[in-house]
Structure formats: structure tokens, C-alpha cells
Amino acid sequence: MSLTLRFTIGLALPALGISVALAEETKKTAQTHLYRDATFEDLAQLNISSLSKSEEKLFRAAADVTVISDEDIRRSGALTLPDVLRMAPGMEVGQINSRSYSVTMRGFSGSSANKILPLIDGRSLYSARFGGTIWDIRDVPLEDVQQIETIGGPGGTTWGTNAVNGVVNIITKDARQTQGSQISVGGGNYEKAFIYAREGMTLGPGQWLRVYAKAFARDSTEPVSGGRDPNDAWEQYRAGFRYDQEKSPGTKTLITGDIFTSRADQIVSGKTAEATSNGGHLLGRREITLGSDDKLSLQAYYDRINRDSGGNLSTADVGEVEVRHEFELGQHQRLTWGANTRLSKLDDAVVSPTSVSSFSPSIRYLKQGALFLQDVVAITPQTWTFTGGMKAEYNDFTDLEFLPSARLAWTPNDRLTLWSGYSRAVRIPSRFEYDQTLESVGFVPASRTLPNRAIQAETLDAFEAGLRHRPNSWLNTSASVYLNQYDKLATSEILPSSTFVRTDSSYQNKAHAHALGSELSATLEPTHNCRLIFTWSLLDLDIDKDPDSTDATLPRIAELSPKQQLGLRSRWNIDKTWEVDAWWRWVDDLQGTRPVPAYNTLDLRVGKQLGRGWEVSVVARNLLEPSHPEFNFSPLRSEIPRSIYIRFDWLR
Amino acid sequence: MHLFRQLTRTYSASLRSRAHTWRSMILAVWLAILSPLQGIAAAATIPEAQATAAYLALFTRYIEWPETEREADSPHTPPPFTIGILGHDPFDGALEQAFANVLVQGRPVVIKRLGSAAEARICDLVFISREESRRQSSWLSELAGAPILTVTEVETSLKPEAGVTLVREKTSAGSRLRFDVNLPILQLARLKVSSSMLVSARRIVRPIPERG
Numbered sequence: 067m068s069l070t071l072r073f074t075i076g077l078a079l080p081a082l083g084i085s086v087a088l089a090e091e092t093k094k095t096a097q098t099h100l101y102r103d104a105t106f107e108d109l110a111q112l113n114i115s116s117l118s119k120s121e122e123k124l125f126r127a128a129a130d131v132t133v134i135s136d137e138d139i140r141r142s143g144a145l146t147l148p149d150v151l152r153m154a155p156g157m158e159v160g161q162i163n164s165r166s167y168s169v170t171m172r173g174f175s176g177s178s179a180n181k182i183l184p185l186i187d188g189r190s191l192y193s194a195r196f197g198g199t200i201w202d203i204r205d206v207p208l209e210d211v212q213q214i215e216t217i218g219g220p221g222g223t224t225w226g227t228n229a230v231n232g233v234v235n236i237i238t239k240d241a242r243q244t245q246g247s248q249i250s251v252g253g254g255n256y257e258k259a260f261i262y263a264r265e266g267m268t269l270g271p272g273q274w275l276r277v278y279a280k281a282f283a284r285d286s287t288e289p290v291s292g293g294r295d296p297n298d299a300w301e302q303y304r305a306g307f308r309y310d311q312e313k314s315p316g317t318k319t320l321i322t323g324d325i326f327t328s329r330a331d332q333i334v335s336g337k338t339a340e341a342t343s344n345g346g347h348l349l350g351r352r353e354i355t356l357g358s359d360d361k362l363s364l365q366a367y368y369d370r371i372n373r374d375s376g377g378n379l380s381t382a383d384v385g386e387v388e389v390r391h392e393f394e395l396g397q398h399q400r401l402t403w404g405a406n407t408r409l410s411k412l413d414d415a416v417v418s419p420t421s422v423s424s425f426s427p428s429i430r431y432l433k434q435g436a437l438f439l440q441d442v443v444a445i446t447p448q449t450w451t452f453t454g455g456m457k458a459e460y461n462d463f464t465d466l467e468f469l470p471s472a473r474l475a476w477t478p479n480d481r482l483t484l485w486s487g488y489s490r491a492v493r494i495p496s497r498f499e500y501d502q503t504l505e506s507v508g509f510v511p512a513s514r515t516l517p518n519r520a521i522q523a524e525t526l527d528a529f530e531a532g533l534r535h536r537p538n539s540w541l542n543t544s545a546s547v548y549l550n551q552y553d554k555l556a557t558s559e560i561l562p563s564s565t566f567v568r569t570d571s572s573y574q575n576k577a578h579a580h581a582l583g584s585e586l587s588a589t590l591e592p593t594h595n596c597r598l599i600f601t602w603s604l605l606d607l608d609i610d611k612d613p614d615s616t617d618a619t620l621p622r623i624a625e626l627s628p629k630q631q632l633g634l635r636s637r638w639n640i641d642k643t644w645e646v647d648a649w650w651r652w653v654d655d656l657q658g659t660r661p662v663p664a665y666n667t668l669d670l671r672v673g674k675q676l677g678r679g680w681e682v683s684v685v686a687r688n689l690l691e692p693s694h695p696e697f698n699f700s701p702l703r704s705e706i707p708r709s710i711y712i713r714f715d716w717l718r
Numbered sequence: 719m720h721l722f723r724q725l726t727r728t729y730s731a732s733l734r735s736r737a738h739t740w741r742s743m744i745l746a747v748w749l750a751i752l753s754p755l756q757g758i759a760a761a762a763t764i765p766e767a768q769a770t771a772a773y774l775a776l777f778t779r780y781i782e783w784p785e786t787e788r789e790a791d792s793p794h795t796p797p798p799f800t801i802g803i804l805g806h807d808p809f810d811g812a813l814e815q816a817f818a819n820v821l822v823q824g825r826p827v828v829i830k831r832l833g834s835a836a837e838a839r840i841c842d843l844v845f846i847s848r849e850e851s852r853r854q855s856s857w858l859s860e861l862a863g864a865p866i867l868t869v870t871e872v873e874t875s876l877k878p879e880a881g882v883t884l885v886r887e888k889t890s891a892g893s894r895l896r897f898d899v900n901l902p903i904l905q906l907a908r909l910k911v912s913s914s915m916l917v918s919a920r921r922i923v924r925p926i927p928e929r930g
Contacts, residue, residue: 106918245833
């Protein structure tokens with residue numbers, strides 16, 4: 067090493083260190099200066115950034131994260147969670163009938179899309195029974211939602227198995243923020259009637275509670291041309307509470323709970339029938355601050371769902387305990403470790419005129435447990451951040467699964483972030499694949515699906531990259547690309563035990579897939595009272611089965627996802643009390659044996675604040691056509707109608 | 719390394735005293751060279767929460783509160799000057815920093831996070847964030863007349879308005895924060911505003927002059 071070089075390094079390294087210390091010191095001095103010495107003239111000259119700390123954190127995140135805010139939700143006019151999720155770029159939401167939706171990200175659509183993991187305040191909504199989420203009963207009052215984060219790509223390192231293509235993280239409002247009263251009522255031609263009532267109260271210093279009740283009735287959808295009445299009207303009643311305690315700064319307690327009951331018309335084997343569900347949950351969390359930047363959190367919940375979907379009876383009880391500890395290790399590392407254990411009790415019975423299903427064991431106690439460790443390293447302060455993590459999760463079906471992830475973010479200045487990452491996710495088999503024997507009755511040849519105890523988890527290796535750029539105060543853009551490599555996808559294979567009169571099959575891991583896609587969003591805020599949000603997504607998914615596979619349906623799942631989707635929303639406050647919102651969407655066609663044509667749709671909302679906490683709004687949805695189909699899932703076939711409703715809100 | 723540490727300390731000390739010694743000038747040059755590396759140059763933009771907190775701190779210096787019964791009762795141990803954040807808290811600790819070791823009207827400052835207007839009636843200053851624009855008018859009507867400085871972030875035509883409204887203004891360079899003053903509301907609350915604060919207001923609502 068030359069003398070000059072050695073000299074330069076010798077000088078440069080301490081200089082860099084000192085400049086960091088200086089920067090910190092200057093920042094603090096500047097703040098003190100701002101609060102002590104600034105005059106009105108000084109303050110009026112300052113350039114302000116309207117981003118909050120969480121928005122700032124989001125801007126620097128090394129993942130494809132979209133946040134749907136409470137204001138976005140309110141002004142969308144949407145009344146169900148799946149309709150709200152349509153706002154996130156890359157989210158595929160296809161309404162099947164009045165209550166059923168296909169909700170997924172990055173492909174693998176279907177009535178039981180099994181590759182995204184939704185959570186409400188850390189409580190998993192994913193069903194270990196069939197693999198997927200029953201969206202019509204997994205509801206929460208939208209008025210109480212603080213925000214919904216949708217995270218594209220694997221989230222296994224943090225959230226565990228089944229967070230394969232994405233995570234939907236629903237966070238409800240602190241009870242302190244919902245003090246006072248709110249009553250909202252409304253109704254229309256399709257959203258027949260809905261009511262939400264909330265009362266918030268202070269129980270003592272630093273203790274807040276809200277209780278709520280919610281009910282709605284939605285009409286049936288329209289029949290497809292020449293088809294029969296879908297007979298799918300439904301209604302639901304829900305009541306719940308949230309308690310928050312923060313007696314001393316940093317120590318927080320949270321308790322939430324709800325109960326619900328739901329009733330839906332449906333058609334089973336050509337005959338009108340009813341589906342009923344009920345259930346509830348109780349969740350508690352305690353967050354303790356052990357020191358500056360040293361946080362410990364303990365969470366436990368119990369969740370129960372009873373469902374009778376027309377002869378298909380099931381009860382799922384899930385209990386989970388989780389501990390998480392986050393702390394700073396030295397100056398440049400933030401370590402998080404956690405452990406959780408979950409026990410699910412799954413009890414199923416299927417009685418149907420066309421099939422006989424039996425489960426062995428008849429009641430399954432499914433144990434899961436995991437350990438995880440994550441380290442966020444500031445390679446250079448504020449500029450390069452590396453995040454590495456690993457979760458090891460045990461489950462009774464496939465034993466140990468490893469969920470690693472490595473991500474790198476580069477934020478050269480506060481207007482640009484470039485990020486990339488590799489992560490691995492798995493979907494573990496459901497009880498339907500592992501425990502069920504399903505026999506069809508009355509067909510020749512008869513068919514029988516046998517359980518497969520050797521079935522393995524589906525795996526995904528995901529490579530992602532993206533950027534976020536805010537060139538000025540009125541434009542915010544985000545773009546991401548991903549390459550997903552799926553292996554060991556579950557297929558339905560014909561077994562050698564098949565005869566001329568009966569076909570035997572079971573689920574095996576005989577397919578793989580790759581997906582290439584991109585998501586883009588741009589938010590324009592030309593003035594403070596107008597906001598435009600543009601979204602676009604692209605997906606190219608190819609599913610290939612092994613040469614010896616006899617599965618006929620899995621590769622066709624790729625055809626159930628639109629190749630492209632476009633969205634344009636505007637939020638406009640025309641004056642101090644009037645709000646006008648519009649939301650246009652275009653969804654590409656679905657191909658395959660039961661194609662769904664591409665569709666264009668437009669929602670409009672006009673709201674007026676009347677004073678003293680009174681508001682009125684009128685929402686028209688799916689304005690461009692009398693009705694349109696969004697998803698074709700045999701045997702359910704229906705079209706989503708144009709609809710209008712009026713809504714009154716009173717807040718105090 | 720030791721020299722640098724010493725210089726750092728000297729630099730911050732000199733900033734505090736605002737003494738322009740030769741040492742601080744050398745350091746200013748140093749900073750100018752190093753700052754692009756660390757992105758300090760971009761720090762010309764500050765988080766809105768900090769600007770809001772700075773405004774609130776400034777308002778308390780230019781507004782005079784009426785003496786309350788509680789104060790009159792205990793002239794030697796004055797009750798704390800209570801600031802209430804009603805509903806959503808956008809500050810992320812900035813308000814605590816702004817009022818650290820500060821006396822307002824000779825009283826120590828307490829900051830509370832509150833959920834309802836009823837709880838807020840014990841406050842001297844109540845801040846309602848932009849996020850709470852829908853409940854703003856009903857809260858303000860509950861607080862009207864009490865000796866409370868109400869500060870909001872959303873302009874509204876609904877009555878009553880707040881005593882002071884912070885407003886974002888778009889500029890060619892980005893956004894800045896200004897404020898509007900509603901004198902009738904402040905008078906109703908028996909608060910006296912210094913004329914040097916009014917000069918800097920973007921807009922002032924004045925009382926309708928009485929006739930006769």
C-alpha cells in the first residue's frame with residue numbers, strides 16, 4: 067500500500083466518523099434553535115415535508131409496501147374489506163357473487179386463494195382447514211381501521227408460513243382515537259342497509275375503550291345472461307370492543323374482541339339453501355419499553371369460527387401466543403427476535419348429496435411453532451441498510467420449514483430509495499390435502515380423493531427490486547419488479563389403485579411455476595385539496611406440471627389472473643365542506659374454459675359536511691355497465707350490479 | 719480524533735452562545751465540505767410536525783391567558799400549563815421536545831393525549847390534527863368560550879372555527895406552514911394576542927364592529 071493511500075484512508079475514516087457525530091449534533095442544535103429562537107418570519111420561510119415518521123419509514127422500506135389509509139377507505143365508498151383492497155396496486159380482487167371474493171396478489175387466484183396471509187392486529191385470518199381466507203366473515207368495521215398495509219412478495223421471515231405472495235396487515239385504531247360517538251346508517255339498491263354505531267369512553271387516566279355494533283344486508287347479484295337467479299343475498303351482525311391502556315409512556319396494553327353471526331342464501335347442488343357462520347375472537351397484547359430502543363411485546367389471541375356452508379360443517383379454534391423483542395445492538399444494528407406457538411383445533415364434517423367426505427382424525431389438533439431472528443444493519447447511516455432474517459417454523463404436517471430473507475435498501479437522499487431482496491416462503495398443506503377422503507356419489511366412474519401424508523410444503527424463491535421516488539412535493543412514485551420461482555406446487559394425481567368404475571387420486575407436489583411481474587403507482591397532489599392516484603400492475607405467470615403428472619386443472623389457475631390492471635382514483639375537496647371522489651378501474655380479461663371479458667368500471671362518491679358532526683354522502687358504484695362478471699368460479703356464476711347508496715354519519 | 723471531538727464540542731457550544739469565534743468559522747467550512755456526504759444539505763426541509771410544534775411554542779409566547787381560579791387560589795404553586803392533543807397525535811415526540819424545560823405564563827408545561835372534548839376542557843391549549851377534521855366542528859363547539867387556545871390544521875366554513883388555524887401553503891420550492899387567526903373566537907376565550915403575532919398571520923378574522 068502506498069504511503070499516500072495509507073495516509074488518505076487514515077485521514078478519511080475518522081473524518082467520516084466525526085462527520086456522523088457532527089451531523090447528529092447539528093441536527094439536535096438545529097432543533098433546539100428552531101424551538102427556542104425561531105421567529106414567525108423564520109417559521110413561515112421553512113420548507114416542510116408533510117410525511118409522517120411512518121410514511122418516512124415506508125419510503126425507506128426494502129419491500130413492496132402500499133398503505134391504504136383510513137381516509138382512503140372512507141372516501142373509496144367501499145363497504146367490504148375485499149373492495150377496499152382493490153386500491154392496492156397488484157392486488158387481484160374478483161367478486162364471485164354477493165359474498166364470495168377471490169383475493170390474491172401476484173397470481174394463484176381462486177375462491178380459496180391460498181398464497182396471501184391477511185391479519186387483523188396481528189391475528190391471522192388464514193384458515194388452516196382449507197388453505198385460504200373466508201373473506202365474507204373476516205370483517206372489521208372499516209370506520210375503525212387505522213390503515214391497511216399490503217406487502218407484495220414473501221413475508222415469511224416476519225409472519226411465517228402461508229405469507230407467500232403477499233401479506234395484508236390490517237391495523238385498527240387506538241381506542242383513544244375513537245372517543246366520543248359515531249353513528250352511520252345508509253342503504254341503497256344493492257347495499258340494502260347498513261348501520262354502524264360506536265361509543266368511545268375514557269375509563270380513567272390513560273385508559274380508553276370503544277364498543278361498537280355493526281350490521282349490514284347485501285342484496286343478491288345479477289344472473290348471467292340466460293342463467294338462473296344466483297340467490298346469494300346475505301346479512302351479518304357484529305359487535306366488539308377495543309381497550310387501550312397507556313398509563314406510563316412506553317408501556318401499552320391492548321385488548322380487542324368481537325363476536326359475529328352471518329346468514330347467507332346460496333345454491334347447493336341446484337337447490338336453494340342457507341349458509342350460516344358465527345364466531346369471535348379475543349386478543350391481548352402488552353408492549354413494554356425496557357430502555358431506549360429496547361421493546362418487548364407479548365401477544366396472545368383466541369379465535370373461533372363455526373361454519374355451516376350447506377352441509378359442510380366446520381369449527382376452527384385457534385390459539386396463539388407470541389413474544390417479540392426488538393433492541394439496538396451497538397450503533398448500527400437493530401435486532402429483533404421472536405417466538406410463537408399456535409394450536410388449532412379443526413373439526414369438520416361434510417354431508418352432501420353428491421359427495422361424502424371424511425376426515426381422519428375427525429378432529430385435528432394442529433401444532434405450529436416458530437423462532438425468528440432479524441437484523442437491520444445500517445451499513446452507512448441513513449444511506450445503505452441491510453436486513454437479514456430467518457424464521458424456522460415447525461408444523462405437524464411438514465415438520466420444519468425455513469424462511470430466510472435478505473434485503474438491501476439504498477437511500478442516497480430523502481427523495482429516492484432503491485431496494486432489492488431475496489426471500490423464501492412456503493405454503494404448508496391444508497387439512498383438506500392432508501386429512502380428507504372425498505368420495506363423489508352418483509357419477510360413473512366415481513371418484514375418490516385420498517389424503518396424502520407425504521405431501522410437502524409448496525415453496526417460493528422470490529427475487530424483487532423496486533424504487534420509490536418523490537422528485538418534488540406533489541409527486542410520489544413507486545415501482546417494483548419481481549421474479550418468483552415456485553416449486554413443489556400441489557397437484558391432484560391419479561393413483562394406480564384407480565379402476566374402470568372409480569378414479570382414485572391424491573394431492574402431490576408435481577408442479578412448478580415462474581412468475582414475472584411489476585407493480586407501479588404514482589400519487590399526484592397538485593394542490594392541497596386534490597389528490598390523484600394511478601396504479602398499474604402486470605403479471606406473467608406460467609405453471610408447468612412434471613412430465614409424469616396427471617393433474618388437469620392446476621396449470622389453468624394462471625388463466626384466472628388478469629395480465630394487467632389499471633386504476634385511477636381522485637380525491638378532491640371542492641371547497642371546505644364538499645368532497646368529490648372518483649375511482650376508475652380496468653381489469654384485463656380472464657382466459658381459459660370459462661372466460662371473463664375485460665371490464666371497465668367507475669365508482670363516484672359525493673360527500674358533504676353539514677356541521678355539528680353531521681355528514682351525508684352518496685356513493686354510486688360500477689356505474690359504466692348495468693352489471694358485469696368479475697370472476698368465474700363454477701358452479702357460482704353471477705354478475706356484479708351497478709349500485710347506489712346514501713349514507714348519513716354523525717360524529718361527536 | 720481527540721482534536722475532532724474537542725472541535726465538535728466547541729462547535730455546538732459556540733452555536734449555543736452564537737459567538738462567532740474563528741473556531742466556529744473553521745468548523746462551518748468543515749461542515750460545508752462534509753455536509754453533502756451526509757445529506758445535511760437536504761435538511762433544508764423539516765418534518766411538518768416540528769414546524770407545527772415550533773409554532774405552538776411560539777404562540778404561547780405571544781398570547782396571554784386569563785388568570786384562572788385555580789391560579790388565583792395557589793399563587794405560589796401555579797397549576798401546570800396543560801396542552802392537549804385531541805385525537806390523532808401527529809407529533810412523534812416533537813411537542814415534548816419543543817416544550818422541554820420551558821415555562822409558559824410562568825407555569826410548567828404538561829402535555830396530554832386526549833380522546834374527547836370533555837377531557838380537553840381542563841387544557842389551556844388544545845391541538846386538533848388534520849386527521850380529525852370530521853370531528854373538529856363538534857369538538858370546537860364543545861370547547862367554545864372556555865379559556866383555551868384551539869389550534870387546528872383544516873380550514874372550514876363550519877362554525878365555530880378554531881382560534882388559530884395552521885395552513886399549508888404550496889410554494890415553488892415545496893410547502894410551507896402559515897397561520898390564520900380568528901379574533902372573535904380568541905376574544906370569546908378571553909385570550910389576548912400580541913400585535914406582533916398578528917402581523918405575521920396570513921389571514922385575520924376580525925370582529926364585526928358594533929353599531930351605535
